[in-house]
Amino acid sequence: MKKILYGLYIVIIIGIIICIVNSNIFSSKNGKAIAAGEKIYNKQCLICHGENGKGEGKNAGTAINNQQYLNTVNDTDIFNSVKFGREGTGMPSYGPRLSDEELNNVVAYIRNWQSEEINFEAPKTIAGNIVNGEKLYNLYCINCHGEAGSGKLKMGTALANRQYLKYTTDKQIWISTAYGRDGTRMAPTLKGLDGVRQLQEKEITDIVTYIRSLER
Ligand code: HEC
Numbered sequence: 361m362k363k364i365l366y367g368l369y370i371v372i373i374i375g376i377i378i379c380i381v382n383s384n385i386f387s388s389k390n391g392k393a394i395a396a397g398e399k400i401y402n403k404q405c406l407i408c409h410g411e412n413g414k415g416e417g418k419n420a421g422t423a424i425n426n427q428q429y430l431n432t433v434n435d436t437d438i439f440n441s442v443k444f445g446r447e448g449t450g451m452p453s454y455g456p457r458l459s460d461e462e463l464n465n466v467v468a469y470i471r472n473w474q475s476e477e478i479n480f481e482a483p484k485t486i487a488g489n490i491v492n493g494e495k496l497y498n499l500y501c502i503n504c505h506g507e508a509g510s511g512k513l514k515m516g517t518a519l520a521n522r523q524y525l526k527y528t529t530d531k532q533i534w535i536s537t538a539y540g541r542d543g544t545r546m547a548p549t550l551k552g553l554d555g556v557r558q559l560q561e562k563e564i565t566d567i568v569t570y571i572r573s574l575e576r
């Protein structure tokens with residue numbers, strides 16, 4: 361009996377050791393990617409996206425460290441934003457300059473700013489009225505995002521941008537519009553949240569349908 365217990369202890373202890381070693385290998389690998397990504401970020405991106413992604417660097421760049429942004433995009437979305445950039449805006453395409461491995465390291469660094477898990481509610485299907493959406497857009501969004509989503513430097517991003525629309529789903533546009541982004545000029549829009557705009561879900565759906573229609 362004692363021998364069996366003794367054997368059991370050994371098995372358990374070996375199991376625990378394997379777990380610890382494994383988790384260390386895992387986290388140090390991710391730690392290396394984050395450290396490498398931080399170096400690239402500070403050299404290439406900080407000038408526009410600011411320290412730790414808080415936005416408003418020396419040159420115009422959005423805040424990419426807020427929890428709303430980080431919770432609406434997955435790693436592939438961030439990767440695509442950086443690799444393909446946004447033609448005609450301040451955001452260059454890094455495809456020609458950084459390898460996929462370097463891009464993945466930058467993504468790991470950006471992801472490491474996420475401190476919360478938020479599950480944003482959005483309608484299952486987003487298909488609304490374009491004409492009403494345009495009307496609402498011109499009332500509530502045009503001041504910052506420009507005519508027909510053309511963007512305004514340091515005011516609002518170019519929502520009609522080809523790369524933006526290609527790599528962003530309707531649901532993501534809906535969530536960004538409804539919930540806004542903490543610490544930026546992009547306040548929430550959904551009725552009941554504490555933004556200046558108080559729009560119904562259906563109205564946000566109309567606006568998103570309009571924005572999607574701007575895709576060229
Ligand atoms: C007061 C200025 C302002 C107004 C008004 C405004 N936005 Fe924004 N919006 C911004 C800024 C600035 C950002 C970028 C925030 C950041 O730094 O991450 C943004 C980001 C967004 C994004 C995410 C875009 C991206 O590049 O990831 C969407 C979608 C969006 N706004 C939609 C809207 C819609 C739709 C309206 C109208 C209902 C609206 N916004 C009104 C300033 C504004």
Ligand code: HEC
Nearest residue numbers: 404405408419420421422441442446449450451511517518
């Ligand atoms: C010259 C300034 C500039 C540099 C350098 C720059 N960016 Fe940007 N970036 C921008 C601007 C401006 C936008 C928003 C463009 C728009 O849609 O109007 C943006 C958008 C983005 C977005 C999409 C954010 C969103 O709200 O959807 C990501 C992610 C991003 N940049 C990451 C990076 C990374 C990573 C680097 C460095 C490898 C970098 N950027 C370098 C200016 C810059």
